[in-house]
Amino acid sequence: MSGIDVDLAVNGLITGLFYALMAIGLSLIFGILKIVNFAHGEFYMVGAYAYTLIALALGVPVWIALPLAFVVGALLGWLTERTLMRPLYAGYTSWGLMRDEYAVIVTFGLSLFLINLVDKVIGPYAYRGPPLVETSRVVLGPVLISGHRLLAAGIAIAVIAITAALIKWSFWGQQIRAVSQNRLGASLAGIDTAKASVIVFMLSGGLAAFAGALLSPVINASPDVGIFPAIKSYIIVVLGGMGSVPGAIIASLFLGVIESFGAVYISFQYRDAFGLILLMLFLLFRPQGLFGEKGREV
Amino acid sequence: MAPSSATSPAADRSGAQLSNTKTTVEFRAALVAMAIVALIPLGVSNPYWLGVLIVSMYFAILAGAWNLLAGYTGQFSLAPATFAMIGAYTTGLLNHYFGVAPLLGIVAAVVVSGLVGLLLGRAVLRLVGPYLALTTLSFAEIMRLVASNSIDITRGDLGLGVEGLMNSRVGWYYLFLGALVVLLILFYMLLRSKAGLFLQAIRDDEVAARRAGVNVVFWKTAAFAISAAASGFAGALYAHFAELVTPELGLIGQTGLIVSMTVIGGMGTLAGPLVAAFLVYVLSEWLRDVGGYQLVVFAALVIIFARFFREGLWGLARAAVKRRGRA
Numbered sequence: 001m002s003g004i005d006v007d008l009a010v011n012g013l014i015t016g017l018f019y020a021l022m023a024i025g026l027s028l029i030f031g032i033l034k035i036v037n038f039a040h041g042e043f044y045m046v047g048a049y050a051y052t053l054i055a056l057a058l059g060v061p062v063w064i065a066l067p068l069a070f071v072v073g074a075l076l077g078w079l080t081e082r083t084l085m086r087p088l089y090a091g092y093t094s095w096g097l098m099r100d101e102y103a104v105i106v107t108f109g110l111s112l113f114l115i116n117l118v119d120k121v122i123g124p125y126a127y128r129g130p131p132l133v134e135t136s137r138v139v140l141g142p143v144l145i146s147g148h149r150l151l152a153a154g155i156a157i158a159v160i161a162i163t164a165a166l167i168k169w170s171f172w173g174q175q176i177r178a179v180s181q182n183r184l185g186a187s188l189a190g191i192d193t194a195k196a197s198v199i200v201f202m203l204s205g206g207l208a209a210f211a212g213a214l215l216s217p218v219i220n221a222s223p224d225v226g227i228f229p230a231i232k233s234y235i236i237v238v239l240g241g242m243g244s245v246p247g248a249i250i251a252s253l254f255l256g257v258i259e260s261f262g263a264v265y266i267s268f269q270y271r272d273a274f275g276l277i278l279l280m281l282f283l284l285f286r287p288q289g290l291f292g293e294k295g296r297e298v
Numbered sequence: 299m300a301p302s303s304a305t306s307p308a309a310d311r312s313g314a315q316l317s318n319t320k321t322t323v324e325f326r327a328a329l330v331a332m333a334i335v336a337l338i339p340l341g342v343s344n345p346y347w348l349g350v351l352i353v354s355m356y357f358a359i360l361a362g363a364w365n366l367l368a369g370y371t372g373q374f375s376l377a378p379a380t381f382a383m384i385g386a387y388t389t390g391l392l393n394h395y396f397g398v399a400p401l402l403g404i405v406a407a408v409v410v411s412g413l414v415g416l417l418l419g420r421a422v423l424r425l426v427g428p429y430l431a432l433t434t435l436s437f438a439e440i441m442r443l444v445a446s447n448s449i450d451i452t453r454g455d456l457g458l459g460v461e462g463l464m465n466s467r468v469g470w471y472y473l474f475l476g477a478l479v480v481l482l483i484l485f486y487m488l489l490r491s492k493a494g495l496f497l498q499a500i501r502d503d504e505v506a507a508r509r510a511g512v513n514v515v516f517w518k519t520a521a522f523a524i525s526a527a528a529s530g531f532a533g534a535l536y537a538h539f540a541e542l543v544t545p546e547l548g549l550i551g552q553t554g555l556i557v558s559m560t561v562i563g564g565m566g567t568l569a570g571p572l573v574a575a576f577l578v579y580v581l582s583e584w585l586r587d588v589g590g591y592q593l594v595v596f597a598a599l600v601i602i603f604a605r606f607f608r609e610g611l612w613g614l615a616r617a618a619v620k621r622r623g624r625a
Contacts, residue, residue: 036428084605100427101374105561105604108376112554113597120591227550231439234432242428269447276436276443283433284421 003142008260010143016256017156021211022229023236023248024163025204031180031243032200033088035103039080040208041230042114047073047209048221049122052129062130066155066213073209074202080110081201089183089193111226119223129216152214159210160249163203167245172199180243228272235275238282321494324568324612325486331573332479339468348467350583351576355474356382356536358575359481361559363528366485369566370494371521372501376431377418378529378556380438383548385411385530387445387452390460390543400463400538407534408527415526419519438548446545457544460537470539477535478572481528486568488524497521501566555579558600564610574611 022044029037050072055065084106088099135147167173178186179196187193211229212221219225236255240247255275263271338351364378388410389403398406422433446454464470488494496517499507508514537543546552555578563574578596585592603610 030428034428036432038431084601087605100431101368101372101565102604104374104376104428104431105557106601108554108557109561109597109600109604112551112558113594113601116593116597120594231436234435238432270443273440273443276440279436280433280440283425283429283436 004264005261006142007144008264009257010140011145012257012260013253014145014149014153014256015260016253017153017160018211018215019229019232019236019256020160020249020252021156021207021214022233023240023252024160024245025200025207026233027237027240027243027245027248028167028176028180028200029204030237032176032183032197033085033103035085035088035100035107036234036237037204038104038107038230039110039114040204040233041226041228042111043073043076043205043208043226044212044229045118045221045223045226046076046114047212048129048216048219048225049118049127049212050209051213052127052216052221053122055130056127062132066132066210069213070206070210073212074206076209077201077203077205078198080205081198084110085197085201086194089197111230115223115226122223124223126220126222127216128220129213131217148217156211156214159207163207164245164249172196176200231272232275235279238279241288321486321489321568324570325482328482328569328572329479331569331576332475332482335576336472336475339471345467348471350580352467352470352474352539353536354576354579355471355478356532356539357556357559357579358478358572359532360529360556361563361571361575362478362481362485363525363532364556365560365565365567365571366488366497366528367521367525369560369571370489370501371497371518372504373419373422373518373521374427374431375434375522375525376550376553376557377434377438377441378525379550379552380441380548381411381415381526381529382533382536382552383441383445383543383545384414384526385533386537386543386547387458388530389534390458390537391451393460394458400461404531404534404538407537408531411530411533412523412527415530416519416523418526419522422522423515423518435550438550438553442545442548445548452543452545455545457542460541460543462541463538474535474539477531481531482568482572489568493517493520498566558596560610561600561603562596562610564612565608567609567612570610570612577611 022040025043026037026040029035029040047069051062051065051069054060054068055062060068085103088103131146131148132151133147138145138147138150167176175186175191176196176199178189178191179193183193186196212219212226232255236248236251239255240249240251258274259271262274266274335351335355339348342348342351360378360382363381364375367378368374385407388407389398389400392398392403392406393400418434418437422430425433445452448454452458463473489497496507496512499510499512500514500517504514533547536547559575559578560571562578563572564570582592582596585595607614609616
């Protein structure tokens, strides 16, 4: 392995960490409601704007703006759950049997709404967030990396680890996993499934917004900046198995590395297509993904 | 899984009649709306507004085709704009490289997009809900990436210049209207026939439909192919109208517009999406001058309609008529 390969691998893994922040939330939402949130990229976009505007317009220190972006994303997730997702399980949807279609339309509509709202209210111009540290480049052996990216990667690892541990061992994490294995069974066992959904949406919105905030110095946030990260997280969630958190983390790192090498060795123009082709192949031939669990019935 | 309901043959028959009268009422309403649209050029000669109405008709065809697939068959594809793009590129490439006449190119576009639709429909046969939406979404993005990156062939985002068909705006207006009315009649005939009942039976309960003897594989694939062919037809017409084919035709935003029109008009109704296509597109051009909040408003409307008024504007109108009839 030559120096450039090490550099590609490390940078691919770091990209994968940011993908994981997005994909974990999406996967949890799928687990608990069996829907795909097509507005997930807009949580990311809102996070990038929240961090940038809080830090630049209000002059708040970046270390306070970063957690505030998480809070903004969590609030948005809460609002989405309360206003739009409730009918999916509370049984008063006017869509009757077409539950899946309701979910697609309403999240797709939310995505269009948020993109256009930000476009009109804040403007279509790209905003660059302030970096966490000013160091422009750090050299680690053959790897060249900006100080901000290195620090952001470290924070991402910590946040992912905390989230995974909470899902695995905390009281609410266990309840969430119970509901995603079997909603009816969990509610029969006395678990408050509505509360579990609210927690999942807040966590998911917060994590996506946090990813947007961490990357805002790099991505130049514009209203449609969330579209591609969202598509990446759909790919990841399918590869890792819908609903599986460890699967989402592993698939994120895998996709980051594949794209990093593919862009250099196969084709730069088509770097965004590799994942999509994988996605289609998986959906057609192995819809449960690499680590997906089959649902359990009562 | 949806609960299957046991219905007696008698109930089935009355259901069929009910569904047929419902479709017929919607068909008549749509024809009246199209007649009004046909009269507009008598009063409006501004080429800009005629162009806006022509684009509305392009979207009306796409919304109608998507509604057949999503609203009547329950297959929620996120690739309707992609099939329009495929149709546009079929005739565009044939014309640009081989000098094929536009009319022949349009026929080829219908065939090619129909075939692609057939293949995709066959491939996604067993996917439901979010899985189907994601697969068709990635198909759409791959196609758009191919179109915009095959710069040697398609000239990428610069777009491909193609031959026009005529210079008269009014001529184009009536050509699009004619195409729209022909498709409307074809869809009506399809929905009124047994096929229409099969499609709706599949949407309501696939397992029950299969047990009742409906060839689910055939009809689901057929709905995909027909919807794709109609979208490809619209795309090919539009290519010769605009005299330019770009990958932008297949943007997710275009699909968003098609979905919005169908949801606001009323999914699974014949007239709703057609009328809503005009309302949404004309209003959005008009609102552009006053603040430009049109897309925010439409996205909010999509959410509100999906959440509270599943049957869209058509459902609201029907409820209003019923209330007046009772009073």
